[in-house]
């Protein structure tokens with residue numbers, strides 16, 4: 524018997540990807556998977572890609588989940604705190620939602636509404652000192668998907684003093700699974716196919732999270748909905764300070780990281796190359812006209828942006844190899 528894990532919100536996109544990763548993990552055993560309206564339905568009905576996983580979705584409550592050593596919460600914002608409070612104190616938790624990511628209660632309330640539940644250790648192991656903090660924690664708040672993509676591109680540049688934290692501009696495209704599985708008119712195939720559009724323009728909820736994680740003072744972010752199921756491609760530009768090339772800084776920061784890859788010079792990130800993996804691909808240059816730093820970052824929003832990163836954090840919390848059950852390689856084309 525391995526380490527006992529459970530997934531709440533297992534009928535959703537992030538929950539489904541968690542189930543797939545746990546099923547292939549050498550040290551984790553899935554003991555429960557729960558849902559809300561779809562409780563009582565076999566997993567393979569809700570997720571045909573998981574046919575062969577013989578399990579029925581249970582109710583999302585402490586009785587069903589509390590027997591696990593570690594619980595992944597993949598619930599809508601605002602749903603994690605009440606459930607986490609009911610789970611036994613010895614159960615480790617990785618929350619994929621936003622409830623515990625922000626330190627500033629006023630910012631949480633402004634962007635998400637409702638009362639701020641608290642702050643847990645931030646689940647991005649590649650940030651300086653964060654791997655050790657995650658290892659010492661029983662409660663971890665996984666990153667937002669855009670936040671992971673953009674923070675990995677930006678944090679080393681601000682820390683090294685080569686990018687002006689007061690002058691950051693981001694345009695980032697996401698596949699539609701980033702919006703979750705519930706039906707919305709603007710996510711219908713006939714609306715999304717053949718279209719690109721901005722949304723939450725000038726007011727995205729990941730901006731305070733990225734500022735908190737990177738030390739940026741001012742950051743403009745424009746999200747774009749892209750007609751593809753998975754993937755995020757972020758173009759991050761910043762006013763440079765000094766003449767150090769941004770690529771050198773990123774290479775030094777991530778030289779020993781298994782999942783963050785600065786691509787060979789001349790190669791630029793593709794979302795398709797990261798799908799199914801826990802990898803983030805980066806490339807950087809200096810704009811020949813404006814002199815601004817440009818970093819392009821790509822990852823799978825359900826991989827390094829959600830479920831795979833949650834498994835990476837769980838591995839660290841459980842003291843097992845950080846890369847266990849995770850793929851560096853994508854499944855393109």
Ligand SMILES: NC(=O)C1=CN([C@@H]2O[C@H](COP(=O)(O)OP(=O)(O)OC[C@H]3O[C@@H](n4cnc5c(N)ncnc54)[C@H](OP(=O)(O)O)[C@@H]3O)[C@@H](O)[C@H]2O)C=CC1
Pocket residue numbers: 531532533534535536537538557558559560561562583596597598599600602619620621666667668700701702703704705824825828829
């Ligand atoms: N999708 C992504 O790319 C990313 C998602 N996240 C975060 O992960 C979490 C899950 O996202 P995602 O999988 O996309 O969402 P989905 O909408 O696809 O799934 C939501 C899940 O939560 C369950 N649920 C809905 N309402 C309730 C409720 N009131 N109480 C308990 N369970 C409920 C649903 O069950 P049922 O189907 O039975 O109704 C379903 O299992 C969110 O917090 C999201 O922000 C983070 C990073 C990336």
Ligand SMILES: CC(=O)N[C@@H](CCC(=O)OP(=O)(O)O)C(=O)O
Pocket residue numbers: 619620621666667668669697698699700701702703723728729746748
């Ligand atoms: C395409 C799309 O709608 N994406 C979502 C990403 C949400 C997410 O993954 O992050 P949270 O966990 O913080 O909600 C959005 O932009 O709000």
